[in-house]
Amino acid sequence: MVRGFMLGAVTAISLAAATPAHAVIELQWWHAMTGGNNDVIVKLANDFNASQSEYKVVPTYKGSYPDTMNAGIAAFRAGNAPHIMQVFEVGTATMMAATGAVKPVFQMMKEAGEKFDSNAYLSGITGYYSTAKGEMLSLPFNSSSTVMWINKDALKKAGINEIPKTWPEVFEAAKKLKANGHPTCGFSNAWVTWVNLEQLSAWHNQPLSTKANGLDGFDTVLEFNHDLQLKHLQNLIDLQKDKTYDYSGRTNTGEGRFTSGECPIFLTSSGFFGNVKSNAKFDWTNAAMPYYPEAKGAPQNSIIGGASLWVMGGKKPEEYKGVAKFFTFLSDTDRQVEVHKSSGYLPITKAAYAKTKESGYYKENPYLETPLLELTNKEPTENSRGLRLGNMVQLRDVWSEEIESALAGKKSAKEALDAAVSRGNAMLRQFERTVTK
Amino acid sequence: MEKRALFGHKFLPYWLLVPQLIITLVFFYWPASQAVWQSFLLEDAFGLSTRFVGFENYRALLSDPSYFHTIVTTIVFSGSVAILSLSCALLLATQADKQLAGAGIYRTLLIWPYAVAPAVAGVLWAFMFQPSLGIVARGLRDYLGIDWNPLLNGNHAMILVVMAATWKQISYNFLFFLAGLQAIPRSVTEAAAIDGARPMRRFWTITFPLLSPTTFFLLIVNIVYAFFDTLGLIDAMTGGGPAKATETLVFRVYADGKLGGDLGGSAAQSVILMIIVIALTAIQFRYVEKKVTY
Numbered sequence: 001m002v003r004g005f006m007l008g009a010v011t012a013i014s015l016a017a018a019t020p021a022h023a024v025i026e027l028q029w030w031h032a033m034t035g036g037n038n039d040v041i042v043k044l045a046n047d048f049n050a051s052q053s054e055y056k057v058v059p060t061y062k063g064s065y066p067d068t069m070n071a072g073i074a075a076f077r078a079g080n081a082p083h084i085m086q087v088f089e090v091g092t093a094t095m096m097a098a099t100g101a102v103k104p105v106f107q108m109m110k111e112a113g114e115k116f117d118s119n120a121y122l123s124g125i126t127g128y129y130s131t132a133k134g135e136m137l138s139l140p141f142n143s144s145s146t147v148m149w150i151n152k153d154a155l156k157k158a159g160i161n162e163i164p165k166t167w168p169e170v171f172e173a174a175k176k177l178k179a180n181g182h183p184t185c186g187f188s189n190a191w192v193t194w195v196n197l198e199q200l201s202a203w204h205n206q207p208l209s210t211k212a213n214g215l216d217g218f219d220t221v222l223e224f225n226h227d228l229q230l231k232h233l234q235n236l237i238d239l240q241k242d243k244t245y246d247y248s249g250r251t252n253t254g255e256g257r258f259t260s261g262e263c264p265i266f267l268t269s270s271g272f273f274g275n276v277k278s279n280a281k282f283d284w285t286n287a288a289m290p291y292y293p294e295a296k297g298a299p300q301n302s303i304i305g306g307a308s309l310w311v312m313g314g315k316k317p318e319e320y321k322g323v324a325k326f327f328t329f330l331s332d333t334d335r336q337v338e339v340h341k342s343s344g345y346l347p348i349t350k351a352a353y354a355k356t357k358e359s360g361y362y363k364e365n366p367y368l369e370t371p372l373l374e375l376t377n378k379e380p381t382e383n384s385r386g387l388r389l390g391n392m393v394q395l396r397d398v399w400s401e402e403i404e405s406a407l408a409g410k411k412s413a414k415e416a417l418d419a420a421v422s423r424g425n426a427m428l429r430q431f432e433r434t435v436t437k
Numbered sequence: 438m439e440k441r442a443l444f445g446h447k448f449l450p451y452w453l454l455v456p457q458l459i460i461t462l463v464f465f466y467w468p469a470s471q472a473v474w475q476s477f478l479l480e481d482a483f484g485l486s487t488r489f490v491g492f493e494n495y496r497a498l499l500s501d502p503s504y505f506h507t508i509v510t511t512i513v514f515s516g517s518v519a520i521l522s523l524s525c526a527l528l529l530a531t532q533a534d535k536q537l538a539g540a541g542i543y544r545t546l547l548i549w550p551y552a553v554a555p556a557v558a559g560v561l562w563a564f565m566f567q568p569s570l571g572i573v574a575r576g577l578r579d580y581l582g583i584d585w586n587p588l589l590n591g592n593h594a595m596i597l598v599v600m601a602a603t604w605k606q607i608s609y610n611f612l613f614f615l616a617g618l619q620a621i622p623r624s625v626t627e628a629a630a631i632d633g634a635r636p637m638r639r640f641w642t643i644t645f646p647l648l649s650p651t652t653f654f655l656l657i658v659n660i661v662y663a664f665f666d667t668l669g670l671i672d673a674m675t676g677g678g679p680a681k682a683t684e685t686l687v688f689r690v691y692a693d694g695k696l697g698g699d700l701g702g703s704a705a706q707s708v709i710l711m712i713i714v715i716a717l718t719a720i721q722f723r724y725v726e727k728k729v730t731y
Binding site for chain 1: 484677681693
C-alpha cells in the first residue's frame with residue numbers, strides 16, 4: 001500500500017518534471033513600491049505576462065528601499081536571490097561592487113540577443129547606472145530629481161510676483177514670506193544632503209568627489225568643502241537663526257510642512273507630485289532648483305534620485321532571456337509614456353519624453369516636465385553625471401550630522417564640511433577595502 | 438520510614454536539563470560566538486570577499502571619538518529612563534494601591550501603554566512633538582515661549598526619546614510594584630500607624646524596604662530595556678540624530694550593520710555591548726544586591 005503510494009508519487013513528480021517544454025519560467029521581481037506605484041508595478045507585470053506565454057514575472061513587495069536591498073542581499077547569501085531587484089540610487093555602489101552577484105544589464109541584453117541601444121535612454125538618468133565606458137549596469141526604472149515646490153498663493157500675498165530663480169532671490173523671497181504669514185519657515189527642504197550637497201554641486205558643475213564623483217573608481221576622495229558649498233551652508237546657517245530657513249530633517253518626513261502651508265518654498269523630489277496634488281489646498285507649482293548667479297556655468301544639469309532594476313547573478317540563460325524580454329517590454333515608448341503620466345516618475349527613454357512633449361501633455365502639467373528640463377539642461381559633465389560612493393546610506397548620515405551641528409550653531413560651516421569630508425573619506429577607504437580582493 | 442524521594446539515576450538530572458541547555462546553546466551561545474567570529478572579519482555586504490583582520494574592527498571603533506560619545510549618550514539615556522520610569526511607576530502604584538472607588542479602572546488604564554508597539558509609540562510621540570505641526574510642540578511655543586526643536590537641538594531630542602521610552606515602561610513597572618505592594622501585610626503598616634508613624638515615614642521605613650527585591654529586579658529589567666528594547670522608538674523618532682545626540686549603542690549596531698552593511702564593525706560593537714551588559718549585571722548582583730532584603 002505504502003509502496004504503491006510512493007510509486008504513484010514518484011511517477012507524478014517525474015511526469016511533472018518531464019514536461020518542461022511548455023513550462024512557464026517564473027521570474028521573481030522584488031520591489032519597494034507602495035500605493036499607486038505598487039499598482040503600476042502589478043499592472044506592468046500582468047501586461048507582460050499576458051503578452052507572451054513563456055515567462056511569468058512575479059512582483060513581490062519587500063518593504064522600504066533599504067529593506068528591499070537588505071532582503072535581496074540576505075537572499076543572495078542564502079543562495080536564492082530574486083531575478084530582478086529594485087535598488088535605490090544610493091545602493092548603486094554596493095551593487096556595482098558586487099561582481100558576480102549581479103549581472104550587468106548591457107551584457108545580459110547582448111547575450112539574450114535583445115535589441116538594446118543605451119543611447120536611447122536619457123543620459124541624465126543612465127549616467128548614474130553606467131560604467132565609465134557607458135555600459136549600462138542596471139535598468140533605470142523610477143527616477144526623479146530635486147525641484148523647488150512653490151505655494152503660489154503665499155507668494156502672491158507677500159507681493160512676490162515672480163518665482164525666484166537664483167538663491168539670493170529665494171532668500172529675499174523667504175524673508176518677505178516670513179514677514180507675511182510664515183513666521184516659522186520661509187523656505188526649507190527634505191533630504192538635506194541630497195539637496196544641499198549632492199544636487200547643489202552637480203547643478204553648479206562642482207565636484208562632490210574625485211574620479212567623476214566615484215563613477216570612475218572606488219578610490220575616490222570627497223572634496224565638497226570648497227567655496228560654493230561653504231557659501232551655501234553659511235547662508236543656511238545665517239537664515240536658520242531667525243527661521244527664514246528652517247531645517248526639516250534628514251529624510252522626507254518634513255514634506256508635510258509644504259502641503260500644510262507652513263513652508264511656502266520647499267525643495268524636494270519631483271516624486272512629491274502625487275502628495276502635493278492630493279493634499280495641498282492652495283495654488284501650487286514647481287520650478288527648477290535655484291542657483292548662484294556668480295558661479296560660472298550654472299546651472300549645469302541636475303542628477304537623479306529614485307531606483308533602478310538590477311539583475312542578480314547566477315541564474316540560468318533561459319531565465320536571463322526572459323528578464324531581457326521584460327526589460328525590452330518596459331523600455332517600450334508607449335509604455336514609458338503611460339508610466340510617466342500615471343506615476344509622475346520620469347520617462348527613461350528619449351523617445352518617450354519626445355512623445356509626451358509632442359502630445360502637449362506638459363502644457364497642462366508643466367510640473368511634470370521641470371525635472372526633465374533640469375536633467376537635460378546641459379550635456380552632463382564629470383561633476384554632474386551621477387554619484388557612486390560606497391556606504392552611501394551611512395555617508396549621508398555622517399554628512400547630515402555635520403550639517404545639523406552647523407545649523408544648531410555648534411560648528412562653523414568650514415568645521416562642519418571639513419569634518420563631513422574627513423569622516424566620509426574614512427568610510428570610503430573602508431568600503432574600498434571590502435570590495436578590492 | 439524514609440520520606441525523602443531518592444533519584445538513584447546518575448544522568449537523570451542532566452537529561453532533564455538538556456532541553457533548556459539546547460535552547461540556550463542554539464539561541465544564545467551559537468549566535469554570540471558567531472558575532473565574536475564576525476567581529477574579526479572584514480566583509481562586503483554580499484559576502485563575496487571575506488578577510489580575517491584580527492582586532493582591526495575593535496581598533497577602528499575604539500579610536501573613533503564618536504564611539505565614546507555614544508557610550509555616554511547610552512548611559513545618560515538608560516539612567517534617565519530607569520530612574521524616571523521606576524519613580525513614576527512607584528508613585529502611581531502607591532496611589533492605585535489605596536482603597537479608592539474605581540481602582541480597577543485606573544489599574545487597567547495604567548497598564549495599557551505597555552500593549553503599544555514601540556514603533557507605533559515612537560510615531561505617536563514624534564507626531565505630538567513635531568516642531569512645527571505637533572500639538573504639544575505648538576503649545577510649548579505659543580504658551581510657554583519654548584522654541585521646541587528636536588530636529589536640531591540635541592537636548593530636546595534626548596528629552597523626547599527619554600519621555601517616550603519612560604512612558605512605554607511605566608506600565609510594566611507599575612504592575613510589579615502594585616503586586617509587590619499588595620503582598621505587604623497590612624498588619625505591619627497598621628501597627629506602625631498605631632505607633633504614630635506618619636504616612637511618609639511608614640512608606641520609607643516599612644513599605645520601601647519591603648519592596649526592595651521588586652525594585653532590584655525592576656532596575657535590572659529597566660536597564661536592559663533601555664539598552665536594547667528602545668531601538669524601535671529611537672529609530673521612529675529621531676533616527677539617532679540630530680548629530681548623534683540620541684544614538685545609543687544598540688542603535689549604532691543597527692545603523693552600521695543593517696543600514697550600512699558594515700558587518701564586521703557592527704559585530705565588534707555587539708561584542709563590546711555584550712561585555713558591558715555582562716559587567717553591569719555582575720556589578721548589580723555583587724554590590725546592589727547587598728542592599729536588598731528578601
